[in-house]
Amino acid sequence: TVSAWCYFAVFALAKYPDIQQKIHEDVMKHAPTTGPITMERIEKMEYLYAFLMEALRVYPPIGLIVRLNRDEENFKGYRIPPHTTLYVPVYLLHRHPKYWDDPEAFRPERWLSPDSKDGQKPPRQTGTRGYTFVPFNAGPRNCIGYQFATMETQMIVATLVRSLRVEIAPSQRDVEFSLTSMVTxxxxxxxxxxxxxR
Structure with missing residues (x-):
């Protein structure tokens, strides 16, 4: 999932150059080119974190979560027998207008808390946001590597943006991309x- 997350993060950087510039400024503020990019510095990069959360929302690495219920359940008047295969459409959940303002827009600012200050991260998402944000599943069976994947992706994108700029290839500037999902x-x-x- 880290490779899919990085893939779509690079795509979003290229697609939204103004956002890429804000991330570059955030990285340079906390990790100028002369110093190493440490986790202590990464922790201060609010906008980078917000960007990566938005990339997960718009381009979830896993588009569909599949589970099997152990016991009989009742959901909004519907009986769900034991051992029923249940599907959680992550992609649709992350873009549902009931849960997200302007869900089709790529807006990292939605992840920044209004009172966030320099060096203070927006509130860390626990993987749910009321079970409407589940890129790594949620609850007791969520991805055990979520925090490591987040740190790894932050480090990769910060290192990339600090010294390089990415653009959509000229041959694809007018291409409409769609998303497909099998496993990732x-x-x-x-x-x-x-x-x-740069």
Whole structure:
């Protein structure tokens, strides 16, 4: 899932150059090119974190969660027998207008708390947000590697953005991308980017 998360983070960086610039400024503020990018510095990068949460919302690495219930359940008047296969459509849940303002817009600011201050992260999502944000599942069977994956992705994107700029390849500037999901989410057609030194 980290590779899918990074793939779509790079896609979003290329697709939204103004957001990419804000992330670059956030990274440079806390980890200028002369210093190493440490986790202590990463922890202060509010906008980077907000961007990565938004990338997870809009482009969830796993588009569908499948579970089997052990016991009989009753959900809104519907009886669900034991051992029923249940599907959670993560992609649809993350874009549902009942739960998200302007759900089709890519807006990292939705993850920033209004009172966040320099060096203070927006409230960390526990993987749920009322079970409307579940990129790594939720509850007792959520992904045990979620925090490590988050740290790894923050480090990769911060390192990339600090010294490089990504753009959509000229051959794809007018291409409409769609998402497909079997096990992990993929863009169709595959995204091509151009990487330039800052």
């Amino acid at each position: 989410t993929k863009a169709k057609p595959a995204v091509e980017v151009v990487v330039k030194k």
